[in-house]
Amino acid sequence: MKTQNNLSDINGKYSECMLHYPKFSFGGNMEKDSSQRKANPLRIQLLRSLPLSVKESLSKEEVDAILHKDVWPDSLIEKLKGYFEED
Numbered sequence: 125m126k127t128q129n130n131l132s133d134i135n136g137k138y139s140e141c142m143l144h145y146p147k148f149s150f151g152g153n154m155e156k157d158s159s160q161r162k163a164n165p166l167r168i169q170l171l172r173s174l175p176l177s178v179k180e181s182l183s184k185e186e187v188d189a190i191l192h193k194d195v196w197p198d199s200l201i202e203k204l205k206g207y208f209e210e211d
Contacts, residue, residue, distance in 0.1 A: 163191040178203060 171179070171190050182190075186200040 161192055167191050174204075174207065178207075 167190055171187065181203060182200070186197065186203070189196045189200055
């Protein structure tokens with residue numbers, strides 16, 4: 125009987141302890157979530173310099189692309205077409 129009490133006590137402490145640690149999964153993409161990565165200050169400046177109407181039209185994914193990605197989605201390129209010089 126004493127063993128049963130010890131096991132339930134251990135399980136209770138384990139459950140209580142696990143509440144303090146973030147959940148994670150094994151495998152998949154090991155890269156940090158883009159919201160946790162530090163954005164390049166020039167990209168932040170670019171985003172801030174856009175007209176309010178353009179900023180309001182951007183989706184979360186498009187803002188993330190501006191701040192963190194090297195390849196931008198076509199929808200973002202289309203919205204910003206008039207603000208950049210063609211190469």
